[in-house]
Amino acid sequence: MILLRGKEPIMKKRTPAYALWSLALVAVVGVLALSACGGSGVKPAATSKAPTPAAPQSFPGVTSVADIKLPAQWASKFPEEVQTFEADTQPLQPVQSYLKIFPFLSTIYAGSPFAKSYDTPRPHLDALQDAKNSPRISAASDSVCYACKSSQYTISEQNGQSLAKVPFAAEVHTVTQGITCYDCHKNYPGPGSQTASAANGTYLGAIRTPFLTAFAKEIKSGQMQPGNAACGQCHNEYYFDPKTGDATMPPEMTDPFEIYAYYNKIGYSDFTNPNTGAHMLKAQHPEYDLVASDTSMHATAGLNCADCHMEQTSDGKTSHKLTGPLYSAQIRKTVCLTCHSGTDAQLVALIKSSLASYMAQITTDGNALATFTNNLAAANKSGKYTAAQLDPIREQERESQWFLDFIMNENSKGLHNPTMATKCLTHSLQVTQAGEAALAKLPK
Numbered sequence: 127m128i129l130l131r132g133k134e135p136i137m138k139k140r141t142p143a144y145a146l147w148s149l150a151l152v153a154v155v156g157v158l159a160l161s162a163c164g165g166s167g168v169k170p171a172a173t174s175k176a177p178t179p180a181a182p183q184s185f186p187g188v189t190s191v192a193d194i195k196l197p198a199q200w201a202s203k204f205p206e207e208v209q210t211f212e213a214d215t216q217p218l219q220p221v222q223s224y225l226k227i228f229p230f231l232s233t234i235y236a237g238s239p240f241a242k243s244y245d246t247p248r249p250h251l252d253a254l255q256d257a258k259n260s261p262r263i264s265a266a267s268d269s270v271c272y273a274c275k276s277s278q279y280t281i282s283e284q285n286g287q288s289l290a291k292v293p294f295a296a297e298v299h300t301v302t303q304g305i306t307c308y309d310c311h312k313n314y315p316g317p318g319s320q321t322a323s324a325a326n327g328t329y330l331g332a333i334r335t336p337f338l339t340a341f342a343k344e345i346k347s348g349q350m351q352p353g354n355a356a357c358g359q360c361h362n363e364y365y366f367d368p369k370t371g372d373a374t375m376p377p378e379m380t381d382p383f384e385i386y387a388y389y390n391k392i393g394y395s396d397f398t399n400p401n402t403g404a405h406m407l408k409a410q411h412p413e414y415d416l417v418a419s420d421t422s423m424h425a426t427a428g429l430n431c432a433d434c435h436m437e438q439t440s441d442g443k444t445s446h447k448l449t450g451p452l453y454s455a456q457i458r459k460t461v462c463l464t465c466h467s468g469t470d471a472q473l474v475a476l477i478k479s480s481l482a483s484y485m486a487q488i489t490t491d492g493n494a495l496a497t498f499t500n501n502l503a504a505a506n507k508s509g510k511y512t513a514a515q516l517d518p519i520r521e522q523e524r525e526s527q528w529f530l531d532f533i534m535n536e537n538s539k540g541l542h543n544p545t546m547a548t549k550c551l552t553h554s555l556q557v558t559q560a561g562e563a564a565l566a567k568l569p570k
C-alpha cells in the first residue's frame with residue numbers, strides 16, 4: 127500500500143535541489159506562456175533566481191591529463207566534499223555474483239563475456255581497478271572499456287586521439303586516473319553546482335562526448351538537470367558504434383521500446399548465442415534511461431540522481447559518499463517522507479517489498495526465457511529446420527532477452543521506473559510464450 131501525505135511537505139533545513147528545479151520549470155513555462163500569448167507589453171518578471179544549467183562549452187576541459195585537478199588539490203577549499211568522496215570505499219550491498227542470484231543468466235548470456243562474470247556494483251573509487259581485474263576482459267577487449275572508468279579516455283578522445291579500438295591491455299599502465307572530481311565538475315567544482323552553475327562559475331554535468339551528443343537537446347535547453355547529467359553520462363544504455371568502436375548512445379532515446387526499434391533498424395547486436403544462433407543484445411546499466419522516462423510522481427517532483435543518492439552534511443554541503451534510499455535514513459526523511467506518510471520503517475518495508483516483487487518477476491521471466499532458449503537450441507541442433515523457419519523464433523529470443531535485460535541490468539531493478547519495469551517484464555514473458563508457441567508449431 128502506498129501512503130501519501132495530503133499536506134504541505136515538511137520544512138527542510140535547506141531547500142533541496144529538486145524543489146528548486148520544479149520551481150524553475152514552473153517559472154520557465156510561465157514565461158513561455160506569457161510570450162506565447164502576445165502579452166500586454168509587460169515584461170516577464172526577472173527569473174534570476176531560477177537555476178541556470180551550465181552549458182558544457184562555457185567550461186573548457188583540459189587538454190592533458192596532467193592538468194586535471196585532483197581531490198588533494200581541492201582539499202583545503204572543499205574539505206567536506208573531498209573527505210566524503212574519499213570515504214566512499216564500502217559497497218552499498220555485499221558484493222555478490224549475479225550469476226548466482228539469477229542462475230538462468232548462464233543460459234541466456236551464452237556467447238557473451240557476461241556469462242563468465244557479472245557482479246553487483248562497487249564504489250566509484252574501485253571502478254577502474256575492477257575493470258582491469260574483470261574476467262570479462264580478454265585479449266580481444268578494446269580500450270573503450272575505460273570510457274566510463276577514467277576521464278583520461280575522454281580527454282584523449284576530445285583531443286583527437288581516440289583510444290576506442292586500441293587493445294585494452296596496451297593501456298593498462300597508462301590509464302591510471304580513476305573516477306574523480308573532473309568526471310562531474312571538470313575543473314570547476316564549487317558552491318551552487320546543482321542550482322546555478324553558469325551564474326556561479328561552477329560546473330556540474332556530463333563531460334563525456336557521446337552523452338553530450340546523444341542528449342544535446344535536453345542539455346542545451348536546460349531540460350536535463352545537472353544532477354542527472356553528471357551521473358547519466360556513465361549510468362546509461364549504450365552500444366558500440368560499428369565504425370568508430372566508441373561507446374555511443376541511441377540519439378535522444380531513453381524508452382527501451384524505442385531503443386529496441388533503433389537497434390533493429392541499424393542491425394545492431396552485441397553477441398551471438400552459439401547454441402541458438404540468435405543475434406543478441408546486452409543492456410547496460412540503463413539507470414538514466416529509466417529515470418528520464420519515468421512518469422511517476424518521483425519524476426514529476428523533479429527528483430534527480432543526486433537527490434536520492436547523495437546526503438547533505440550537517441552544514442548543508444553535499445556528501446560525496448554515495449548512498450541510496452534503502453541505506454540512508456536521512457534521504458528517506460528529507461526527500462521521501464515529505465510525500466510518503468507513515469513511519470520510516472513502513473517506507474523501508476515499501477522499498478523492500480517493491481524490490482522483492484521485481485526480483486520475483488525477473489526470476490520468473492528469466493527461467494521461462496532459459497527454458498525457451500534451451501528448446502530453441504535443441505531445434506537448432508537437430509538440423510531439421512531451415513533459417514527461414516528458425517530466424518523469426520531467434521528474433522523472439524532476442525526481443526524477450528532485451529526487455530528482461532533492460533530491467534535486470536538496471537541497478538535499482540525497476541524501482542527507478544515502476545511503470546516501465548512492469549511494462550518491460552510483462553512484454554518479455556509474453557514474447558517468450560509466443561516463441562514457445564512458434565516452436566511448438568514447427569513440423570516434428
Ligand code: HEC
Pocket residue numbers: 216217218219246247248249250252253254256257274275276305309310356357358359360361431432435448449450
Ligand atoms: C565516470 C562514470 C561514472 C559517473 C560519472 C557516475 N558513475 Fe556511478 N558508477 C560507475 C561505475 C563504473 C560503477 C561500478 C563500479 C564497480 O563496480 O567497480 C558505479 C557504481 C555506482 C553505484 C554503486 C555503488 C555501490 O557501492 O554499490 C552507485 C549508487 C552509483 N554509481 C551512483 C552514481 C551517482 C548518483 C552518480 C552521479 C552523482 C554517478 N554514479 C556517476 C560509473 C560512474
Ligand code: HEC
Pocket residue numbers: 143196197200204207208211305306307308309310311315316317318319320321330352353356357432433436442443444445446
Ligand atoms: C559522480 C559525480 C561527482 C563527482 C565525482 C564529484 N562531485 Fe561534487 N557534486 C556532485 C553533485 C551531484 C553535486 C551537487 C549536489 C546538489 O546540489 O544537490 C556536487 C556538489 C559539489 C560542490 C558544491 C557544494 C556542495 O557540497 O553541494 C562542491 C564544492 C563539490 N561538489 C566538489 C567536489 C570535489 C572537490 C570533488 C572531488 C573530490 C567532487 N565534487 C566530485 C557530483 C560529483
Ligand code: HEC
Pocket residue numbers: 218219246247354357358361413414415417424429430431432433434435449450451452453477537538541542
Ligand atoms: C526517486 C529516487 C531515486 C532517483 C531519482 C534515482 N534513484 Fe537510484 N535508486 C533508488 C532506489 C530506491 C534504489 C534501490 C535501493 C537503494 O539503493 O536504496 C536505487 C538504486 C540505485 C543503484 C544501485 C545501488 C546499489 O544498491 O548497488 C544505482 C547504481 C542507482 N540507483 C543509480 C542512480 C542514478 C545514476 C540515478 C539518476 C539517473 C538514480 N539512481 C536516480 C532511488 C532513486
Ligand code: HEC
Pocket residue numbers: 128130421422423424427434451457458461462463464465466476477480541544
Ligand atoms: C513528490 C512526492 C514523492 C516523493 C518525494 C517520493 N515519492 Fe515515492 N511515490 C509517490 C507516489 C505518488 C507513488 C505512487 C504512484 C506513482 O508511482 O506515481 C510513489 C510510489 C513509490 C514506491 C512504489 C513503487 C512501485 O513499485 O510501484 C516506492 C518504493 C517509493 N515511492 C519510494 C520512494 C522513495 C524511496 C522516495 C525517496 C527517495 C520517494 N518514494 C519519494 C510520491 C513520492
